[in-house]
Amino acid sequence: MPSLRTLDFGTPRRSATQEVALEVDGVAVSVPAGTSVMRACIEAGSKVPKLCATDSLEPFGSCRLCLVEIDGRKGYPASCTTVVEAGMKVRTQSEPLARIRRGVMELYISDHPLDCLTCSANGNCELQDMAGVVGLREVRYGMDGAHHLDAKKDESNPYFTFDPAKCIVCSRCVRACEEVQGTFALTIDSRGFASAVSAGANSPFLDSECVSCGACVQACPTATLIEKSVIEKGQAEHAHITTCAYCGVGCSFRAEMKGTEVVRMVPDENGRANHGHSCVKGRFAWGYATHKDRIRKPMIRQRITDPWQEVSWEQAVAHAAGELRRIQAKYGRDSIGGITSSRCTNEETYLVQKLVRAAFGNNNVDTCARVCHSPTGYGLKATMGESAGTQDFDSIRATDVILLIGANPTDGHPVFASAMKRRMREGARLIIVDPRAIDLVDGPHVQADFHLQLRPGTNVAVINALAHVIAAEGMLDERFVAARCEPEAYANWKRFVLEPRNSPEALEPLTGVPAALVRGAARLFATGGNAAIYYGLGVTEHSQGSTMVMGIANLAMATGNIGREGVGVNPLRGQNNVQGSCDMGSFPHEFPGYRHVSHLPTRRQFEGAWGVELAAEPGLRIPNMFDAALDGSFKALYVQGEDIAQSDPGTQHVTAALGALECLIVQDLFLNETAKFAHVFFPGASFLEKDGTFTNAERRISRVRKVMPPLAGLADWEATVALSNALGYPMHYEHAGQILDEIARLTPTFTGVSFESIDRLGSIQWPCNEQAPEGTPVMHIDEFVRGKGHFVVTEFVPTDERVNARYPLILTTGRILSQYNVGAQTRRTANVAWHAEDRLDIHPHDAEERGIREGDWVGIASRAGETVLRARISERMQPGVVYTTFHFPGSGANVITTENSDWATNCPEYKVTAVQVSLVSHPSEWQERYRRFSEEQLRLVETRKPALT
Numbered sequence: 003m004p005s006l007r008t009l010d011f012g013t014p015r016r017s018a019t020q021e022v023a024l025e026v027d028g029v030a031v032s033v034p035a036g037t038s039v040m041r042a043c044i045e046a047g048s049k050v051p052k053l054c055a056t057d058s059l060e061p062f063g064s065c066r067l068c069l070v071e072i073d074g075r076k077g078y079p080a081s082c083t084t085v086v087e088a089g090m091k092v093r094t095q096s097e098p099l100a101r102i103r104r105g106v107m108e109l110y111i112s113d114h115p116l117d118c119l120t121c122s123a124n125g126n127c128e129l130q131d132m133a134g135v136v137g138l139r140e141v142r143y144g145m146d147g148a149h150h151l152d153a154k155k156d157e158s159n160p161y162f163t164f165d166p167a168k169c170i171v172c173s174r175c176v177r178a179c180e181e182v183q184g185t186f187a188l189t190i191d192s193r194g195f196a197s198a199v200s201a202g203a204n205s206p207f208l209d210s211e212c213v214s215c216g217a218c219v220q221a222c223p224t225a226t227l228i229e230k231s232v233i234e235k236g237q238a239e240h241a242h243i244t245t246c247a248y249c250g251v252g253c254s255f256r257a258e259m260k261g262t263e264v265v266r267m268v269p270d271e272n273g274r275a276n277h278g279h280s281c282v283k284g285r286f287a288w289g290y291a292t293h294k295d296r297i298r299k300p301m302i303r304q305r306i307t308d309p310w311q312e313v314s315w316e317q318a319v320a321h322a323a324g325e326l327r328r329i330q331a332k333y334g335r336d337s338i339g340g341i342t343s344s345r346c347t348n349e350e351t352y353l354v355q356k357l358v359r360a361a362f363g364n365n366n367v368d369t370c371a372r373v374c375h376s377p378t379g380y381g382l383k384a385t386m387g388e389s390a391g392t393q394d395f396d397s398i399r400a401t402d403v404i405l406l407i408g409a410n411p412t413d414g415h416p417v418f419a420s421a422m423k424r425r426m427r428e429g430a431r432l433i434i435v436d437p438r439a440i441d442l443v444d445g446p447h448v449q450a451d452f453h454l455q456l457r458p459g460t461n462v463a464v465i466n467a468l469a470h471v472i473a474a475e476g477m478l479d480e481r482f483v484a485a486r487c488e489p490e491a492y493a494n495w496k497r498f499v500l501e502p503r504n505s506p507e508a509l510e511p512l513t514g515v516p517a518a519l520v521r522g523a524a525r526l527f528a529t530g531g532n533a534a535i536y537y538g539l540g541v542t543e544h545s546q547g548s549t550m551v552m553g554i555a556n557l558a559m560a561t562g563n564i565g566r567e568g569v570g571v572n573p574l575r576g577q578n579n580v581q582g583s584c585d586m587g588s589f590p591h592e593f594p595g596y597r598h599v600s601h602l603p604t605r606r607q608f609e610g611a612w613g614v615e616l617a618a619e620p621g622l623r624i625p626n627m628f629d630a631a632l633d634g635s636f637k638a639l640y641v642q643g644e645d646i647a648q649s650d651p652g653t654q655h656v657t658a659a660l661g662a663l664e665c666l667i668v669q670d671l672f673l674n675e676t677a678k679f680a681h682v683f684f685p686g687a688s689f690l691e692k693d694g695t696f697t698n699a700e701r702r703i704s705r706v707r708k709v710m711p712p713l714a715g716l717a718d719w720e721a722t723v724a725l726s727n728a729l730g731y732p733m734h735y736e737h738a739g740q741i742l743d744e745i746a747r748l749t750p751t752f753t754g755v756s757f758e759s760i761d762r763l764g765s766i767q768w769p770c771n772e773q774a775p776e777g778t779p780v781m782h783i784d785e786f787v788r789g790k791g792h793f794v795v796t797e798f799v800p801t802d803e804r805v806n807a808r809y810p811l812i813l814t815t816g817r818i819l820s821q822y823n824v825g826a827q828t829r830r831t832a833n834v835a836w837h838a839e840d841r842l843d844i845h846p847h848d849a850e851e852r853g854i855r856e857g858d859w860v861g862i863a864s865r866a867g868e869t870v871l872r873a874r875i876s877e878r879m880q881p882g883v884v885y886t887t888f889h890f891p892g893s894g895a896n897v898i899t900t901e902n903s904d905w906a907t908n909c910p911e912y913k914v915t916a917v918q919v920s921l922v923s924h925p926s927e928w929q930e931r932y933r934r935f936s937e938e939q940l941r942l943v944e945t946r947k948p949a950l951t
């Protein structure tokens with residue numbers, strides 16, 4: 003079991019090829035050049051007292067507690083700020099050192115509350131520890147003089163308190179906010195005795211620039227900044243390493259526990275995706291796991307107008323299986339299907355697709371990745387041969403130019419955003435392609451060199467214009483292309499991009515981006531050193547999502563930016579396990595490992611392993627399932643962990659389809675929007691209640707560990723197994739590790755992956771097999787997975803969704819830091835303090851034209867529907883473009899999004915909807931209907947009949 007306290011080496015590890023040998027307290031030690039004397043001492047096994055130093059931050063040298071003696075040096079240098087030199091002889095203990103350290107500690111303690119026994123940090127306070135280490139026995143100065151003991155606590159942040167009376171002004175919090183998080187929210191105000199930590203201009207934390215990442219809380223050596231959960235529950239007793247269940251960064255956490263109760267989540271410094279950092283969601287927003295809204299017993303009902311009946315798992319599973327078999331007997335084998343979720347583990351999604359293929363006997367399985375990153379899979383497979391990003395996150399450390407397209411990492415992928423900002427502070431340049439002025443365009447100590455603020459829907463035109471400049475100005479990496487790519491396809495592509503119609507000047511009227519900016523950005527990208535492309539849903543969720551992904555791959559190949567550190571094509575995945583749910587064969591046309599169901603040898607392999615004949619025809623995609631439900635040929639659906647009624651476009655179409663089903667089985671933590679149409683409810687298990695793995699955006703497979711028993715008695719995979727058994731297709735797994743073993747046996751890129759190998763290596767980036775037993779951080783090094791890289795001509799085709807006099811604005815959607823996806827989890831946490839409602843962002847010019855003021859209710863009407871939100875006037879928008887988030891079901895963002903989708907994958911075009919916005923005084927008709935339906939469903943669940951015991 004991981005320990006609660008990890009050894010702190012005081013200053014960061016240095017990586018240098020040259021080693022420096024020295025002696026500490028008579029012990030020889032050798033460390034990389036640039037290492038501090040403090041770190042060398044601790045590595046040599048000596049203890050050096052310290053307060054202002056910690057190994058996640060650069061040394062600062064303010065507390066004067068870490069003094070040492072060095073032969074040949076006068077005085078007592080601070081070991082944290084002194085760098086090792088060859089042959090140094092260091093002493094960490096002596097009578098003069100002890101005397102000085104005691105004096106320093108005495109001064110600190112004389113202005114510190116002496117309430118150690120009742121302090122929440124008791125037992126986990128570095129000040130307390132250091133008082134013991136230096137042997138402080140008395141404080142001579144008394145408490146009568148000036149002190150800070152009456153300073154007022156700041157309780158404004160929902161998750162942590164700031165008690166300045168306990169502050170020793172070590173500046174660790176300030177430095178954590180700058181160096182680790184990159185927000186620069188904190189300062190030390192005033193000087194000398196009056197100096198004090200301040201969030202912004204002396205505002206409370208909640209009103210400041212603080213984004214509640216918690217890095218300062220983690221860095222604070224005292225109880226000044228401390229989690230409210232620790233104050234409430236006391237110090238933890240044990241810990242487990244697990245993986246965040248929110249975004250695709252996949253941060254590793256130490257779940258610190260008291261019995262089966264989480265006390266706090268601390269980002270794991272050994273986590274290779276996050277290196278000890280986190281955001282507000284992973285660190286603090288886990289309270290939903292035990293929220294009172296959790297449904298803890300299975301439920302069934304005949305019609306969706308009936309009250310729910312609680313039943314045992316056995317009854318629920320038998321009922322569900324009976325319905326599925328009845329429906330198949332009546333309507334045919336293909337009348338049922340399943341949907342997997344990127345919020346569930348690899349093992350769970352694997353089992354659901356196995357259930358559908360082997361027990362349902364068809365390929366009607368799809369995943370929520372359909373509606374986010376399916377174009378990534380298609381586009382990267384077509385060009386490079388593998389449906390995944392090419393790098394690890396650490397690759398950014400070697401990047402000189404970052405091209406960020408359609409992604410907003412400070413909100414969507416915050417820990418990676420911190421890594422990006424750090425690299426930018428070191429000098430990396432940034433090009434942003436985004437319709438909105440996202441934070442990174444102009445943030446504290448980081449500024450984009452170019453912001454190509456395009457019209458939504460013109461991504462492909464912009465990528466073609468960038469390629470045009472690079473080709474026309476002789477900046478292509480012809481040597482790389484000649485060695486690594488197919489010549490004919492390249493020649494076609496080059497001819498295409500060189501056409502005058504693809505020049506930035508020709509495309510400017512369409513994209514709205516000044517040609518000079520495109521030219522400047524193209525030159526920087528092609529000649530600025532290692533260039534890496536990062537992109538998000540602003541690329542994929544378009545009618546040309548797959549075309550744009552291929553355009554991105556073309557650009558990376560054409561400039562030789564593939565196959566080494568610092569470059570590559572990197573999709574920033576939305577949910578925690580988007581990569582995994584795709585890898586696990588959740589698509590209707592692919593087995594695990596992206597192998598087509600019509601490929602006979604692959605099908606034979608799965609038939610052999612699963613002992614059943616498998617269908618050779620691809621099954622229904624999610625939108626096809628909805629259409630088939632409405633035309634009466636699709637009658638039953640098993641949805642695990644996905645809220646399609648809220649997250650999929652065309653809400654009214656989706657809910658009509660769900661309403662037409664004879665049996666909808668929903669497995670979730672809460673009665674989500676989809677479950678309001680369900681006939682069977684399987685209570686789900688949160689990530690804290692089950693074992694398994696998640697695969698993040700870097701293809702990194704990390705362990706999810708059960709830290710508490712499932713509140714409803716079964717982990718999600720156990721319920722799937724029970725359903726399969728009841729359907730007469732037995733599955734035999736005693737623990738989730740056996741499912742992963744089966745995945746590894748059947749999937750060439752997972753051959754070396756097991757619970758054991760992940761436990762041993764910490765985490766593994768696939769491919770992991772005989773050629774790469776420890777995984778593959780960077781792909782396509784010597785050759786592309788498909789052999790030669792394949793350029794694809796990316797003709798720009800405007801979306802059918804056009805603005806006109808009736809719908810003159812373009813609506814685009816996105817997410818916000820504090821909320822996550824449909825909000826089912828984060829809305830049930832104190833994160834609502836930052837975002838309690840979805841709003842419509844509108845440019846001041848568009849607002850003024852319509853007489854709209856901040857906070858006014860506005861109707862947003864599209865060709866698909868209408869909804870009402872409050873307006874926020876925002877300069878981030880360009881005139882003609884409005885924006886909203888989709889975290890609250892009553893907002894109805896997807897009532898107005900259309901059914902347009904990517905030509906190759908059906909990924910919905912969430913990012914372009916023509917709308918009109920006008921002042922209104924009451925909710926939309928849909929909102930009224932939704933409210934009535936939702937209230938009735940909540941009443942039906944609240945009045946559910948208890949199970950007979």
Ligand code: SF4
Pocket residue numbers: 168169170171172173174175176199221222223224226227
């Ligand atoms: S709040 Fe904590 S970390 Fe910040 S200066 Fe005070 S004691 Fe140091």
Ligand code: SF4
Pocket residue numbers: 175178179180183185186187188211212213214215216217218219
């Ligand atoms: S919580 Fe994060 S953003 Fe806020 S002050 Fe602390 S380090 Fe800065």
Ligand code: SF4
Pocket residue numbers: 246247248249250251252253276279280281282283284285415416417418
């Ligand atoms: S960045 Fe993503 S994975 Fe990391 S803590 Fe935040 S939500 Fe979780």
Ligand code: FES
Pocket residue numbers: 051052053054055062063064065066067068069080081082083
């Ligand atoms: S730890 Fe070195 S001066 Fe504070």
